[in-house]
Amino acid sequence: MGVELSKPWFKHYPEEVPKTIEYDNRPLHDVLEDTATNYPDKVAIHFLGKELTYQEVYDSAKKFASYLQDLGLEKGDRVAIMLPNTPQSVIAYYGALLGGGIVVQTNPLYTERELEYQLKDSGAKFLVCLDILLPRATNVKDQTDVKDIIVTGIKDYLPFPKNLIYPFIQKREYNIVVKPEHGGGTHLWTKMLDEASGQYEKHDIDPLEDLALLQYTGGTTGYPKGVMLTHRNLVANTQMSSKWIFRAEYGKETVLGILPFFHVYGMTAVMNLSVMMAQKMILVPKFDVDTVLKLIDKQKPTLFPGAPTIYIGLLNHPKISNYDLSSIEACLSGSAPLPVEVQQQFEKVTGGKLVEGYGLTESSPVTHSNLIYENRRAGTIGLPWPDTDSKVFKPETLEEMPVGEVGEIAVKGPQIMKGYWNRPEETANTIKDGWLLTGDMGYMDEDGYFYVVDRKKDMIIAGGFNIYPREVEEVLYEHEAISEAVVAGIPDPYRGETVKAYIVLKDGKSLTEEELDQYCRENLAAFKVPKLYEFRKELPKTAVGKILRRKLVDEEKEKMKSEEANQS
Template sequence: MENQKPWLRHYPEQIPHLITLEERPLFDYLKQAANEHPSKTAIHFLGKELSYTELYMQSLKFANYLQSLGIQKGDRVSIMLPNCPQAVIAYFGVLLSGGIVVQTNPLYMERELEFQLNDSGSTYIVTLDLLYPRVSKMKALTKIQHIIVTGIKDYLPFPKNLLYPFVQKRQNQVVVKVEHHDDTHLFKKIMLNALPEVDEPKINPGEDVALLQYTGGTTGFPKGVMLTHNNIAANTQMCAAWMYNCKKGEESILGIIPFFHVYGMTTVLNLTVMQAYKMILLPKFDPTETLKTIHKLKPTLFPGAPTIYISLLNQPDIKEYDLSSIDSCISGSAALPVEVQEQFEAITGGKLVEGYGLSEASPVTHANFFWEKRKPGSVGVPWPNTEAFILSMETGRKAEPNELGEILVRGPQVMKGYWNRKEETEATLKNGWLFTGDIGYMDEDGYFYIVDRKKDTIIASGYNVYPREIEEVLYEHEKVQEVVVAGIPDPYRGETVKAYIVLKEGVSATSEEFNEYARQHLAAYKVPRYYEFRKELPKTAVGKILRRALIEEEKEKLKDAK
């Protein structure tokens, strides 16, 4: 066993090699937390608190209302919200009603939103009043039948709830007023009028999909990853086992990583409820607000992405805040620089370790140990119940230690498949093994290292960005003849987006012109940061544009600049 899984000899006795996984629907964990810790705070949001009893009752009300609208088991419900109490209530409410959650990024522009809603077949969407003008257009373009609207102020304490519209105006945000009628429903009214009673659906946890989590792939188009109740529960139980020093019912998690990112959904939303922790939610990342929140509310757990930790460390007044409550942080979404890890641990006194995962695995498969042997630069070792190996690029067989190849993983957290994409599912899942598309190696001790990606996916500030999607938008610009988008190294974002453009003959253009155009059609994190105009692009003999050659050029420029 150890020869095949050399990492197991490094496991401390507190972490089991195999966890006995429970076959339960996800909403069962909320019911359990409400029964065992009824008055404990489940959510803290900008001064407003909800107990586990309140969270469960409001989730039941939301489920009751969906059932009164006619939701059927398996119907898809998009949740297009930042981190706020309504996002948690809607998540469990949808599951309690028998629906499937479709996490939807609030930054999506109309084009992106239309694609995801049509691909998922969502018939309901929960969104913010600020986003209603954009979302309401989807009724004519998709299968959306009902829009449920809430506002940040709905869950703010007095007097913040009264002052919030004035704050919006001061920040030049449009204050949108939405009326409750046949196909548009106000979240606040639902909570006032619905009953906390539900016809609980019969769930097969191993087969029934709880979540469609959209991700990208070799085609560049986002795909719906089908995660079952068991997939998500298994990964959350692994996370709890890994953090064995954390006490059930006693920890508090700082929830900055958005729930529409699978990492935030598992390590904040589901872990909190499963372990009866408190989640301290912030609707967006602001370095100063984050430091103030840690100083005041003393969270003990802080999952994040490298850009978050880097941003906090670069605040000139960071030493004025007491960050000593932070005990454990898992960094995901992108490579964690060793110096960032060391600086953050020095200033908080807590542990910051790097992990690895992907949406197709709910998402975590590997992590470094918090309190035992760690290897800087490594993503650690496989979690309990998880198998992994390197498929050699040379031989197509299991690689030797330190030999490069594709990382394959297998475990109960691995997805059921891609939504309505049989061929791509068969290409990615073989005999239960998930072909990750990531290139790396395993050392003699069983620690894994990521070197590159087979996919062209760009990971900028922890967000997955798919070049082909951006290229299609830019190709629609009347001045573009050819375009290729690549991820180039960036010291802060990990990678950033650059577009290389060949203009049509006889026209001229500026970066500013393309930047304005891209912002009309793409979420802000997908908009290229740089534009380079060229007479031609490097290509293969058959005319395929060599994206990798451009990336190598950028790396050489960086070397020369040093």
């Protein structure tokens, strides 16, 4: 694929990992058809006691495809999926692709404001959501192009008697009871499966050009952007993943599916990789430490992709020694930097391998990773993957920086996005001569290992979630009492970073932390809500009036250092 074989990182590749791969020139959904043909009776999904085979998943996906086409789905129409990790999320994803649609992964935590923006920007015509999310979806539907909403519930795939008990649990936990009816623009998932023929029109797909996915990512200069990922992008990154974990065997692995599929990392590293390799997916709709420890002990997963906060949460459980975690063989950590002590402690507890990787939504997502079984280097993001070239550029001139010197990390490869949806200027600013500019500052050592030292962008990564200050600031500025606001990520021992808002009030106005917190919770997804608020008389600024976010972060770090010094 054009990467010079003289690149320094190749000398560290074990012989089992190829430097280049012959990629399948086919649509992503063909992977499900192949696996259902070759492993029809293999368990594809374990979900709260219910199990589905690959044949059952494929049959349901075909029904979903035919149902959407009967509703008017045409090639290229966008299908939004707003679900946690459930069987429906896998079936709807592949079913939408089978029918010729483009999937729009939508976070179930989105507020009405965020949901409306994404549906309008993507032009989605169909939405799949949980029953408890239907009121939110219905409230914004008329402001969007959405014509049909397919509604499902957790109980739809629960075994007896859990399916009868769950509605009562749902009422207790969420204080909401929704009883949607099948008709008009609302369609019940169970009725859809009963009524759909499973006969659908197969569209010609050009894997290099046709989109499989619009995955939304934020930015510091505006609203979230739809990243256009083609079938080839996703197939390539999934094939790369399968080669990297070369000891994993087709049809024999069990993977723990905690990472949400509406996040590109979980979608590739868990869902698409599992389908390609005929792995059994243990789906976890909501991360709960006790539940996950019991699942590992009972279901014996061998692969466990995750984020540092997940591993930290398990390690901090007081009764972790009561559970057998020894089935775990390999874990690839992403979404945030992996602390070395967490890596070492988790490997000691499980006996498996835990390594750090790196990627972006714009790269499907993985571009770099430490080797899992040997030649690992703590504190680095590892080596570029097969067919992936990476350089460090001087930001202003795009000159290549010498080894060991810090610049902007850039990547090139078959997993790099086609561009941003309806944003040609931002695409041109991000992809230069085929190189994706990551916005992350780092360097490469003489052995070809890459290090991230800082972010050029101001994105906050808290608990594995990407949070863009501008989005939070937009909401804060809409409050009638606020004159100025800036949001920054400050160090947090558990979440990696946490969101802090600095506020200047208008003259004569008053506002409490509690009132502001309530306001933010009404207008932002829970993971974006600031955990800390600080009211100030003024904010530090440049001569031209730009608020110095970095100065505030530096102040926080200094404050933490002095507190630690006083404690010691």
